Amino acid sequence: MQPLIVTAAIIRSQTGILLTRRPEGSRHAGMWEFPGGKLEPGESPEQCLRRELLEELDLPVEVGQVFEVVYHRYDWGAVLILAYECRALSRRIRNLEVAEHRWVPPKELPEYDILAADAPIVRKLTF
Numbered sequence: 001m002q003p004l005i006v007t008a009a010i011i012r013s014q015t016g017i018l019l020t021r022r023p024e025g026s027r028h029a030g031m032w033e034f035p036g037g038k039l040e041p042g043e044s045p046e047q048c049l050r051r052e053l054l055e056e057l058d059l060p061v062e063v064g065q066v067f068e069v070v071y072h073r074y075d076w077g078a079v080l081i082l083a084y085e086c087r088a089l090s091r092r093i094r095n096l097e098v099a100e101h102r103w104v105p106p107k108e109l110p111e112y113d114i115l116a117a118d119a120p121i122v123r124k125l126t127f
Ligand SMILES: Nc1nc2c([nH]c(=O)n2[C@H]2C[C@H](O)[C@@H](COP(=O)(O)OP(=O)(O)OP(=O)(O)O)O2)c(=O)[nH]1
Pocket: 004, 006, 007, 008, 026, 027, 028, 033, 034, 035, 036, 037, 038, 039, 052, 079, 081, 115, 116, 117, 118
């Protein structure tokens, strides 16, 4: 099986890095992650991130450089996470498809239950 290609946004503010919590009823419900989602047919990763952040948070972003790429196998299948540095173009966030969001200072990231695939990203952010 091919891995699921998933984009994830690394968005920084004065107060921290944006984490979102997965809603009830979704795979890995209640876990924290970087906002984003699955690449759809015909989309570039940048288009995917802009779409996902509007869908999930009503947040327009500018997509920058690749921050990290991670391949990870869950028991249900594999993911290839493409994490990009992004810049928020608005200060307002609405929890449309997430349970909640939080701006987390890098040194507090280890206190959160973040999806296993994201471990290398978290390590790089806390380094
Ligand atoms: N968005 C996101 N997904 C991640 C991260 N780490 C990680 O393992 N994943 C996994 C969880 C999901 O099983 C998979 C796809 O993400 P997703 O469920 O957000 O996809 P999506 O927004 O397109 O959701 P849906 O349309 O299927 O409801 O990637 C991460 O940091 N951000």
